[in-house]
Amino acid sequence: MIPVSEIFYSIQGEGKTAGVPALFLRLAGCDVKCIWCDTKEIWMRGKPLNRELIIKSIRERSNKDIHLVITGGEPLIYNDFINELVYEVVDSFRMIEIETSATRKPYGLISYENKVFFNTSPKLKNSLVNEELRVNPDAIEFFLNSKRAIFKFVIKNEKDVIEMIETYKEPFNIPNELIYLMPLSTSREEFIERSLIVVELCKKYKFNFSPRLQLIIWDRTTGV
Numbered sequence: 001m002i003p004v005s006e007i008f009y010s011i012q013g014e015g016k017t018a019g020v021p022a023l024f025l026r027l028a029g030c031d032v033k034c035i036w037c038d039t040k041e042i043w044m045r046g047k048p049l050n051r052e053l054i055i056k057s058i059r060e061r062s063n064k065d066i067h068l069v070i071t072g073g074e075p076l077i078y079n080d081f082i083n084e085l086v087y088e089v090v091d092s093f094r095m096i097e098i099e100t101s102a103t104r105k106p107y108g109l110i111s112y113e114n115k116v117f118f119n120t121s122p123k124l125k126n127s128l129v130n131e132e133l134r135v136n137p138d139a140i141e142f143f144l145n146s147k148r149a150i151f152k153f154v155i156k157n158e159k160d161v162i163e164m165i166e167t168y169k170e171p172f173n174i175p176n177e178l179i180y181l182m183p184l185s186t187s188r189e190e191f192i193e194r195s196l197i198v199v200e201l202c203k204k205y206k207f208n209f210s211p212r213l214q215l216i217i218w219d220r221t222t223g224v
């Protein structure tokens with residue numbers, strides 16, 4: 001049995017593929033526990049579902065013109081199940097995206113399947129998660145070498161950008177084109193306000209800006 005928080009059809013709101021129509025599978029549970037987590041309310045309530053039932057439900061809603069986004073919580077807790085799911089549905093979607101905190105190194109099918117893309121979101125001190133848990137060098141190197149990943153950072157101010165450069169960009173030699181700065185925000189109002197700061201930081205340091213379309217369009221409403 002795998003705990004599922006929700007399955008819904010929407011558009012990808014963040015990162016390189018923002019705006020693409022996508023079916024979302026949100027798996028429950030996360031062991032990272034960021035202080036500002038904006039999906040905690042949802043991933044904490046998961047309904048245990050039979051693996052075959054989940055795969056059947058995803059297959060029934062599949063379409064070759066949309067992406068499948070596997071998110072959480074931290075979906076890589078269920079790496080074995082995701083390998084099974086990807087095996088069954090990889091040809092039924094345009095692309096499969098896995099959203100992860102980059103604290104776990106993927107293994108099995110998803111580690112080499114070209115149609116699987118990783119939206120990683122490594123954490124900074126502003127998450128209040130201890131460094132040993134949030135920075136996993138093996139995992140970061142895997143994602144970088146896979147050439148199928150971007151690195152998206154939740155940013156509050158310039159101090160965060162400098163910390164990101166010192167903790168991730170420079171030690172792992174992550175190219176700017178793979179780095180996205182996303183405003184720390186849990187509401188539409190906060191997103192718009194902080195975007196003005198983060199956009200300027202993107203221009204100054206030459207990183208990409210990531211929107212949070214779900215906040216702009218639906219504010220705090222989830223599962224839409």
Ligand code: SF4
Binds near residue numbers: 038074
């Ligand atoms: S890793 Fe993601 S899901 Fe887990 S607590 Fe942090 S923001 Fe929330």
